[in-house]
Amino acid sequence: MAVGRGLATKIDVRNVRGVVxxxxxxxxxxxxxxRALVADTAGRQYQRTADLTPKDTFFxxxxxxxxxxxxxxxxxxxxxxxxxxxxxxxxxxxYFVFGTSTSPAQDPLTPAQREADGxxxxxxxxxxxxxIARKAVGA
Amino acid sequence: VTAFSAAWPIDKAVATTLTGDAxxxxxxxxxxxxxxxxxxxDAALDYVVLAGSAEGDARPAFQRQAWADGALTIxxxxxxxxxxxxxxxxxxxxxxxxxxxxxxxxxxxxxGRLSLVATIADPPTGGVHLVARYATWAK
Numbered sequence: 001m002a003v004g005r006g007l008a009t010k011i012d013v014r015n016v017r018g019v020v021x022x023x024x025x026x027x028x029x030x031x032x033x034x035r036a037l038v039a040d041t042a043g044r045q046y047q048r049t050a051d052l053t054p055k056d057t058f059f060x061x062x063x064x065x066x067x068x069x070x071x072x073x074x075x076x077x078x079x080x081x082x083x084x085x086x087x088x089x090x091x092x093x094x095y096f097v098f099g100t101s102t103s104p105a106q107d108p109l110t111p112a113q114r115e116a117d118g119x120x121x122x123x124x125x126x127x128x129x130x131x132i133a134r135k136a137v138g139a
Numbered sequence: 140v141t142a143f144s145a146a147w148p149i150d151k152a153v154a155t156t157l158t159g160d161a162x163x164x165x166x167x168x169x170x171x172x173x174x175x176x177x178x179x180x181d182a183a184l185d186y187v188v189l190a191g192s193a194e195g196d197a198r199p200a201f202q203r204q205a206w207a208d209g210a211l212t213i214x215x216x217x218x219x220x221x222x223x224x225x226x227x228x229x230x231x232x233x234x235x236x237x238x239x240x241x242x243x244x245x246x247x248x249x250x251g252r253l254s255l256v257a258t259i260a261d262p263p264t265g266g267v268h269l270v271a272r273y274a275t276w277a278k
Contacts, residue, residue, distance in 0.1 A: 095262065098214075098256070098259060098268065099190075099214070099268075100261050100262060100263050100268060101216050101264050101266075101268065102263040103263075104175070104176075105190070105212070
């Protein structure tokens with residue numbers, strides 16, 4: 001999670017890159033499978049984050065962003081300060097994520113990210129195991 | 140003087156550690172270490188709030204899930220960033236160097252590490268809100 005010009009959680013699965021680049025470079029099926037999994041997980045995390053976001057004005061839900069890395073093996077879900085500034089608003093996302101002295105924290109990012117992480121790990125393992133098995137039999 | 144409603148062992152152990160520390164009391168200049176939801180309406184900066192572990196946390200279920208790994212959130216509210224960081228630095232030295240005795244008889248010991256999550260403005264007080272996370276593991 002990063003605070004600065006925006007607030008987002010990032011999943012950048014480096015070991016996926018390693019697997020894709022080194023072990024299964026020639027296996028188009030693995031690459032398609034992993035990219036599809038990243039897209040699926042990103043969509044789920046985006047939706048879960050939106051579900052948990054406070055909806056007093058709906059501005060934050062409407063300006064929640066999902067951005068993929070160029071290779072589509074990583075993504076970020078979160079908000080950008082410039083979207084708020086462009087609308088003439090203070091960037092107040094950190095106040096509901098972390099709470100203030102008078103209001104409790106209501107963090108939509110961390111629970112959604114943890115759920116997504118578990119979802120991806122389980123299915124990534126399945127993709128890799130299937131690919132290894134396929135290699136072993138020479139399919 | 141402290142105001143605690145901690146009902147769970149980790150919360151209690153951390154609370155005991157903080158409230159028994161004379162240098163921290165001096166840093167807070169008469170203000171308190173509070174548990175979440177017990178901050179006095181007339182509390183003056185600087186003060187510390189223990190948000191509680193997953194079990195003892197009064198926040199909604201989705202928020203508890205975010206911290207369901209034996210971690211506490213510790214919030215520091217201070218007049219300025221410099222003061223917040225001085226208090227955080229003291230908390231880190233204190234907690235990272237402490238073994239928590241959950242059972243009181245030396246049989247259930249935990250160590251932990253305090254890390255800085257974010258430093259943001261706190262509009263209600265006009266001061267600074269420093270968010271730290273104290274993650275624990277069995278010794």
